[in-house]
Amino acid sequence: MLVAAREIEALLGEDSVSYDEDDIENHGFSDWSSVNSTSRAVAVVYPRSTDDVVKAAEICHKLRVPIVPYGAGSSVEGNFSSPYSGIVVDVTRMDNILSFHPQDMDVVVQPGVNWVDLNKKMEKEKLFLPLDPSPTATVGGMVSTNCSGTNAFRYGTMKDWVTNVTVVLADGRVIKTRQRPRKTSAGYNLTSLFVGAEGTLGIITEITLKLAVVPNETSVAVVTFPTIFSAASAASRIIRSGIQLAAMELMDEVQMRIVNRHGSEQVRKMNWDETPSLFLKFSSHSKEGIQSDIRGVKELIEQDDNTKFVFAKTKDEEANLWAARKEALWTMTSIKPEGHAIWSTDVAVPISRLAEIIEVSKKDGDKLGVFTSIVGHVGDGNFHEALMYDPKDPAQSAAVKHAVQMMITRALEMEGTVSGEHAIGMGKKQCLMDELGLSTIEVMKQLKTAVDPRWIMNPGKIFDLPKGSAVHA
Amino acid sequence: MLVAAREIEALLGEDSVSYDEDDIENHGFSDWSSVNSTSRAVAVVYPRSTDDVVKAAEICHKLRVPIVPYGAGSSVEGNFSSPYSGIVVDVTRMDNILSFHPQDMDVVVQPGVNWVDLNKKMEKEKLFLPLDPSPTATVGGMVSTNCSGTNAFRYGTMKDWVTNVTVVLADGRVIKTRQRPRKTSAGYNLTSLFVGAEGTLGIITEITLKLAVVPNETSVAVVTFPTIFSAASAASRIIRSGIQLAAMELMDEVQMRIVNRHGSEQVRKMNWDETPSLFLKFSSHSKEGIQSDIRGVKELIEQDDNTKFVFAKTKDEEANLWAARKEALWTMTSIKPEGHAIWSTDVAVPISRLAEIIEVSKKDGDKLGVFTSIVGHVGDGNFHEALMYDPKDPAQSAAVKHAVQMMITRALEMEGTVSGEHAIGMGKKQCLMDELGLSTIEVMKQLKTAVDPRWIMNPGKIFDLPKGSAVHA
CATH class of the missing domain: 3.30.70.2740 (Alpha-Beta Plaits)
Structure with missing residues (x-):
């Protein structure tokens, strides 16, 4: 495997390949993962272009060396572990916005672009990519895990925002799945096949993303409930009403207690009721739109006894209310x-x-x-x-x-x-088998074999390797 | 090929296979198609269950006989032609709603279900499938062509409404692509691969569809413009505003003239301006929501000179206004x-x-x-x-x-x-090649070969058969 790394180094240059032990460790282990492999890659490659990735893939294909793509490392199911060693391809140096088309409401980016940065850069055109996974996440990883987050209720998941991807296949071939219209029914939907494939079908090197219009008006409310069951039931009623909230999140009494005690100062001083709570975000192009949504939701919630509606009256309060939800994971870590x-x-x-x-x-x-x-x-x-x-x-x-x-x-x-x-990573392979059954997984593996016959792309993720697989182990 | 039909008949029963010439002609030729093959199938099979389709597939696979799936026959690119003859599998007898889950906002149907019927049956639960292709279309065909229609601006295309499909593969294996949650990132998105695959990867025998909530309030307006360019530009401004219309359709002055002269009585008496027109549909859960959308759109349109806004004041007027758009294709046929x-x-x-x-x-x-x-x-x-x-x-x-x-x-x-x-059918194969290029098409063909190595499923659609293909020709 080291041979492959050296060959890549010869083509891409010394500063594009790292053999540093800490570097390799950081690319193969995560505290956040439900599972980690004991094995590590032999090197980390830092491509700067699609062409660099092609060179790396060609060499690894020839030598049957596993390639493990890596973005921000924020995934949690061992998605970037190196169970068969191999070479990590870290795409974070490919972090350019290639072209931004505000009138078409789309943007073409490299996989290493961070979504928070991207949204900041597009702010003045009032456009954004409406996903919100870990703030560190990069677009390549977001695509590969089909991420979502709190905005999914209104805006759907990553798969709904990818117009096309450019992919380097295992043998170095490059394909672009589609052109740039928002709507098409031309040929197989390869875009959706690569979204959520966790790099097992190829390395994504360019992504065209659809964008949403930043709403003019937003508002936030927190509603407390006597039980988690009544909170979840109210959520069901809201969904069935057709009122389109921007987000609807639930936190249990344990989480509320934690943010009360360990949240940031402005969150702690809100002095939350320690009871199951729904966090509601409203958004619209107009004040009247929001007011009518709020009225509708209030009516639905007030069918329950013992609920309490706390409303943000200012933009600051809005930020503070939503902050409690935002800090949920972080406060847990802190305790x-x-x-x-x-x-x-x-x-x-x-x-x-x-x-x-x-x-x-x-x-x-x-x-x-x-x-x-x-x-x-x-x-x-x-x-x-x-x-x-x-x-x-x-x-x-x-x-x-x-x-x-x-x-x-x-x-x-x-x-x-x-x-x-x-996604599945290494952590949920057996679960996936339980969910879909052997025949469906077999079809996935047949598709995998069709585009990556040597099984070098992120092997050991989503499903196990076939017996007698040729991968260099 | 007749041998295959006879074998299928022996298993499925006499009334499940038709050799009638007219029947075969109706299943192989369409006036609406941009292209038709001269060749015809040898028989039409009418399965009643997934199991019937399995039996037909097993026999055709064994004998290398092409299978052409058929729904309503409303597609227009030769999608159900039989260029290599074979057997048509008409799924219209598989027209049951298998289970309806109003609280989950989904429904499980067989492919022969007509979408207009389906929506009528779900009316009282205030749910609908928000696509509107040809009123005759059946769900299987809608899925296979990734159809859409006037609602796509708000609701997206067919791919956005399919949670899972059950598919009979070429060799008779049956897979279900996913379970029934609205959101998942578990494994390859096989659902999206089968949506729009035009039956070239297998025959869809069950579909779980997401449903949308029927809006409480709707309204319709027609705006006339001096030129088609100014109409399309206004449309762009509306899109960029983030105001969520239910639909936005454009008809040119030719179409307006045609509906004026040849539309139905209530449409003709509206006495339309014969000039490019935008048809706008508004919808919301509340009157205030609609009013605020209308105000917003009016402001955007009034930036243009020489536009005229006609508003439906009653539900009848609303129906009459929208009818002009609905009758567009029909009136053209009539002249x-x-x-x-x-x-x-x-x-x-x-x-x-x-x-x-x-x-x-x-x-x-x-x-x-x-x-x-x-x-x-x-x-x-x-x-x-x-x-x-x-x-x-x-x-x-x-x-x-x-x-x-x-x-x-x-x-x-x-x-x-x-x-x-x-979709592509037979009519746009070369165009697809022009759009995506050889390498992308090659990957599609590799995937096709992986699940249908004998190329019996709807051969000659989307792309040409590989040279020396084993299909019985």
Whole structure:
């Protein structure tokens, strides 16, 4: 494998390949991952162009060396682990905006572009990419995991915002999946095949993204409920009403307690009720539009007793209200005792089953004596469970593993999915098999083999390698 | 091939296979198609279940006989022609709604379900499938061509409404692409691969569809413009404003003249201005929401001189206003002289180029002396050109062919697509090659070969068969 790295170095230049141990470690291990492989890559390659990636792919293909694409490293299911060693291709130097077409409401970017930066640059044209995964995430990784976040209720997931991708295939061939119109029915939808493929079908080197118009008006409200079940039920009523919120998020009483105690100063001083809460974001092109949405939602929520509606009256208050949701994950990390770990995972179910699965999953966590907290993108039937535990305590580790498995099994029984927005990586391969069954996975593998016959692209992710696979192991 | 039909008949029963010449002709030729093959199938099979389709596929696979899936026969690019003969699988007897989940806002249907019927049945739950292709279309065909229609501006295209599909592959294997949550990032997006694949990858036998909430309030306005360019430019301003209309359609002065003279009685008596017109549909959950949208759009349009805004004041007027748009295609057919043909085709371009391509395409048609009319889904950068001509007149036929080719070439120069919503079929194979290039098409063919190694599924559509293909020809 080192031979491959040296060959790549010869073509791309010395500063494009790193053999540094720390560098390799940082590209192969993550504290945030539900799973990490013990094996590491032999080098990290930093391409600057599609052409650099082509050269790397050609060499790795020839020598049957695994390629593991890497963006920001913010994924959580071992998506960028190197279980078969190989070479990491870190695309973060490919961070140019290639062309911005405000009138067409699209932008062409390299995969290393960070979405927060991108949105800042497009602000003055009142356009944005309406996803919000980890603020560190880069577009290539967002595409490859089909990410989403709090905006998905209104705007959908990453797959809905990718017009085309340019991909370097395993053998170095370059294809562009589509042209630049927002609508097409011309040929197979290869774009959607590469979105969410986690780099197992090729390395994405250019992406055309659709953009949304930044709404003129926004508003935020937080509604507290006596039980998580009543909160999730209210969410269902809102969804069925057809009122288009910008976001609808759920935090349980545990999360509310944590932000009260460990949030940032302006969040702590809001003195939150420590009870299940819905965070609602409204948006519209006009004040009247927002007011009518708010009125509609209030009527729906007031069908419940014992709810309380807190409204942002100023832009500052709006920011403070939403900050509590934003800080949820961060505050959990801040209270994590030294040496403890957080297992954060998600599932999604048909909307009507959400209240039930959330309630039961929380009870399971409590029963097992594991610290469990729930944050949910309830508008999509998608929620995250975070479990905190001491990985050195075998009983606790087993309990956490069991709780996660129970949540997943339950989601499947409800015709749900084992991953709402984190993809499969190494962590959920068996779950995916449980979800879709052998024949569907076999078709995925046939497609994989068709474009990557040597299985060098991010091997060991989504599904296992076929027996007797040629990959250099 | 007849052997295959007889074997299928033995398994499915006599009334499931038709050898009737008229029946075969109706399943292999369409007046509406831009192209038809001269060859016909040997039989039409009418399966009643996934299992029936499996049996037919197994036999055809074994005997290397082409299978051509058929729904309503409303596609226009020769999508259901039988250029290599074979057996037509007509799914219209598979027309059951299998399960309806109003609380999850989804429905599971067989491919032969007609979308208008489906929407009627779901009316009382205030849910609908927000596509509107030909009123005769069935869901299987809508999925296979990735159809859309006037609602796409707000609701997207078919691909955005399919949660999963159950597919019978060429060799009779059955897979289900996904479970039933609205959001997932679990494994390859096989659903999107089958959507728009025109039955070349397998026969879809079950579809889970997402549903939208029927808006409480709707309204319609028609705005007239001095030129088609100013109309398309106003459309661009509306898109960039972020105001979410339900639909935005463009009709040129030719179309307006036709509906004035040949529309239904209630449409004719509206006495339309014969000038380029935008048809706007507003929708919202509340009256205030609609009013604020209307105000916003009015302000944007009034930046132009010489525009006129006609508003529906009653539900009847609303229906009459929209009827003009609805009758566009129908009225054109009604004035078609005996023996004349209509070539109706569409392209889509990045939004900013729409005004230009429409204007130039119209001029081209006029220059060539061909009757040309344009109807556009301008919210998506997608428009239809309909050309009327006498197919027995070689000069006229050549002129029409040339005009269509020029429109397509121009769309490609603008980074557009050769098919916005009619797919490729037999009619646009070369165009697709021009759009995407050889390497991208090669990848599509590799994927096709992976799941249908004998190329029996709807061969000769989207792309040509590989040389030396094993298909029974």
